[in-house]
Amino acid sequence: MSTLNAPKPSGRPRRPEFSSGPCAKHPGWTLDALSDAILGRSHRSKPAKARLAEVIDRSRAILGIPADYRLGIVPASDTGAVEMALWSMLGQRGVDMLAWESFGEAWITDVVKQLKLDDVRTFKAGYGELPDLAAVDTDRDVVFTWNGTTSGVRTPNGDWIKDDRQGLTFCDATSAAYAMDLPWPKLDVVTWSWQKVLGGEGAHGMIALSPRAVERLQGFDPDRPLPKIFRLMSKGALAEGVFKGETINTPSMLAVEDALSGLRWAESEGGLKALIGRSEANLRIVADWVAKSDWADFLAVDPATRSSTSICLKIVDPQVLALDAKGQAEAPKRIAALLEAENVAYDITGHRDAPPGLRIWGGSTVETSDLQALLPWLDWAFATVCADLAKAA
The missing domain is CATH 3.40.640.10 (Type I PLP-dependent aspartate aminotransferase-like (Major domain))
Incomplete structure (x- = not known):
């Protein structure tokens, strides 16, 4: 999937809370x-x-x-x-x-x-x-x-x-x-x-x-x-x-x-089995998107060990990988900042101790429909950041 000209999506997640802790409240919470x-x-x-x-x-x-x-x-x-x-x-x-x-x-x-x-x-x-x-x-x-x-x-x-x-x-x-x-x-x-x-x-x-x-x-x-x-x-x-x-x-x-x-x-919701099912469904949505992506991959090497809650992604695009360490660390921060400014996703930058990347919470309180709505925005934000990098080169 080429993201070079990814259009700005029209739909947004109903709930942009994808933080890995504290995490999204359960659906319907007030x-x-x-x-x-x-x-x-x-x-x-x-x-x-x-x-x-x-x-x-x-x-x-x-x-x-x-x-x-x-x-x-x-x-x-x-x-x-x-x-x-x-x-x-x-x-x-x-x-x-x-x-x-x-x-x-x-x-x-x-x-x-x-x-x-x-x-x-x-x-x-x-x-x-x-x-x-x-x-x-x-x-x-x-x-x-x-x-x-x-x-x-x-x-x-x-x-x-x-x-x-x-x-x-x-x-x-x-x-x-x-x-x-x-x-x-x-x-x-x-x-x-x-x-x-x-x-x-x-x-x-x-x-x-x-x-x-x-x-x-x-x-x-x-x-x-x-x-x-x-x-x-x-x-x-x-x-x-x-x-x-x-x-x-x-x-x-x-x-x-x-x-x-x-x-x-x-x-x-049906107890533990249902909660596990909700989280695993979220992981599948992201996995299907990653399989088609030309810029993102899971940080977890083995599919059997991929987390369904703290879903960690790394950038594998050659343009970003050609940057120095500071530039590689800056790219996911800029992606996350763009999405936060659009009220699409909050707090999805990878942990400070982890390699540069994104971390999206896919736990049981996150609706799969919100993750589906988020993924096109990831492509748009990445394309926007790459365009800025090209201008600065």
Whole structure:
């Protein structure tokens, strides 16, 4: 598909919110969704705790989390949930750390430079690829992201994780939960936030713990200080209240009400299977367009690892690739700026740590029709930028 003379499209996406976090609100959302929020009351009051427990119960039901897994609401979004798990449970045995994008790298930094654990192996791959999963030893602890939010590369399955493993698997699933099929029996610690696939507000995280993870918490006393917001143990016992809505710190009840709105919408759509179907449909739309494009390609090398949520694209046009590094980085920024000025797409520049490109959220709250409307605009914006480059040459 030649974009040299791509015309300016006449139609626009109804909703131009394609940010990878915070993400688009669910279809039909209005401020009225917050009208029943419990405000001006203690979060430990009976009605407030009931709302928090409702978030836990509805989340468990939609995601199909096993009944014997603990599920709780914790501070500081997915980041806080991951940090809580790493600081509370790592160190009993060696750990394998996986990274193929910026968040995996951040967890390596935590473990190597902050926790300073002795027995750490790292498995890394560049943006667009996965490390060799077959080389990972799940008799050690393993820390990984299910979906690389900043690279658009996801784990294709959990087959590489042994059922009879001795170690714990720590899975950062923040841009996978509610849009991808997570194999719960393979996962011991799973974290995510409200601000991703269900389009909730930020600052709150979720953590799910398998019975083996709970056993680790109860039987392992890490030789390090733990800040209050990381403590899942209280007076030598598991802080069971965390898993019933008794949060460690004060939550925003407005955000809680918003989370419930997203969960109820998910139920009305048909639950997890329907949410996965919506996101996968979005990926197919973009894949069909990429297959015909003469300037864009997926950052993910292997089609089996392409994310359906954080869809990352790179520019492969020779005119752009002939530019110096600064020019190559500037091209996608100019494309994104043009589309934002037209109120067509907001916040679709690739992550600052990723190779230059575009990142389009295709999670379950994004309508496929809006993605279909966006794609001709990508061609128009690219053609416009190329024309400007030609004039400047």
